[in-house]
Amino acid sequence: MIINHPLLGPRDAQEFTYLGDASLINRPDWTADDAGHQFYEYQYLRDNPAGEHRELWFHEQGDRSWLVVTRDTRTHIITNVELAPEFARKAGRSK
Amino acid sequence: MRYSGFRIIKEALTGHKGWEKAWRNPEPKPDYDFIVIGGGGHGLATAYYLAKEFGQSRIAVLEKGWIGGGNVGRNTTIVRSNYMLDGNEPFYEFSLKLWEGLEQDFNYNAMISQRGIINLYHSDPQRDAFTRRANAMLLNGADAELLNAAQLQKMCPFLDFDNARFPIKGGLLQRRGGTVRHDAVAWGYARGADLRGVDIIQNCEVTGFRITNGRVEGVETTRGYIGAKKIGCAVAGSSGRLMAGAGMRLPIESHVLQAFVSEGLKPVIPGVITFGAGHFYVSQSDKGGLVFGGDIDGYNTYAQRGNLPVVEDVCEGGMAIMPMIGRARLLRMWGGLMDMSMDGSPIIDKTPVDGLFFNGGWCYGGFKATPASGWCFAHLLATDKPHETATAYRFDRFEKGLMIDEKGVGAQPNLH
């Protein structure tokens, strides 16, 4: 697989390590009453879809940036690549 | 029809005209007492034991393709019980004991071959860790032997003992481990279940559940609606997709694992050998091909094929322990879908929906578990209680912090 890095252009997926579903960006509020349960769902449960999947890749052998890659899990075709901080800010995070 | 040596001679003398189909091809009935979804090893074994050990009837297995087309026919056929943790080892040892009697039990030649499995160690701390594992195995009634380099050299002279980076210092040997003809396991269980009245329905994909007031009533399939009192799901790599239809999110990600077979060679490898400093394992099939594999590719996927970086990694692992493997040519490779769980251990449990039960999270090691998984799932379906060796395989272990993490890598499925 080739990942089209927003800053560096097309790079071999071998340069990256894979973390998982991009929902891992959305850490629950640790002060909530049910924080324990929320963190359980955050840490352990996954949608695991057959189809479009947004996921976190780390450019470990490159510029060490975190990317959000949109990829179809049935075909491995990548349709979008964003820098994770930009993705998070768009979703309302401050940093 | 019972299979026996006598039968083969009789058929040979009468032109092989008396063989019957090994199982029927029935139309689905409108409803059953038990539906098992997934005609892989685990689903078929579940149906077999439900009928044979738990005296149940009106059972169907629904398979979206053909039986044996999933992981049960794609794996590298290794069986063993060399786990360490309490929640696991009694279960896998139960499974190995069932393997030992399986061919007589279901009257089918599954070519069970206890040729032994050796996990290599490459350092003193790794030897100590393997000693601890061996002791845990012995405490659970399994067999285990620690070999030093000299003992290992006698069994496997071809290993690269003096490798500069990862010298081979010895190995953990389980003599009762070995290999089994994987397709024959599916076929043997299918035939055994069919003989006891189980309907095995192929080309029948479950597309959803009918759930009323928190209770499951049946399944929607590509061959129409089928009702059932109890439904067990055993679809391995498709677990996430199927259970989403019941409104569940699972502690599971789907990944791909690849396997490789070389051209046929004369016998060179005595049993199963695994590398201790990387992920590589190899055995030799009865036809002579070297059967080997290594890590999963490491990203979510439902495509039953992998990519080249892992091919390279696996081959490097092979070269590191037995350079002679570089002379063999690769004939075939393929991939299968892994239901990778968050702690690397499986789940056999009820779900929040009444009457709906789940079996999955087998990662890349569920073939060896087939007999015990079927037995324990049948136990749960028939009695509503977990089998004594499967009490730890619960959904709520993640929320309660009772993970069974053999590798100790945490909630990162691609590292298990």
Ligand SMILES: Cc1cc2nc3c(=O)[nH]c(=O)nc-3n(C[C@H](O)[C@H](O)[C@H](O)COP(=O)(O)OP(=O)(O)OC[C@H]3O[C@@H](n4cnc5c(N)ncnc54)[C@H](O)[C@@H]3O)c2cc1C
């Ligand atoms: C390359 C590879 C090597 C492996 N090596 C080993 C090994 O050496 N030792 C070991 O112990 N394990 C090994 N495994 C793991 C092992 O094969 C699996 O854990 C195990 O086979 C999974 O259980 P199963 O046999 O029931 O799965 P499967 O055979 O995959 O059965 C699941 C079935 O469910 C069906 N299905 C899916 N969705 C639906 C639906 N909606 N409706 C109806 N049916 C459906 C599928 O078609 C499939 O037939 C390996 C796996 C792979 C891929």
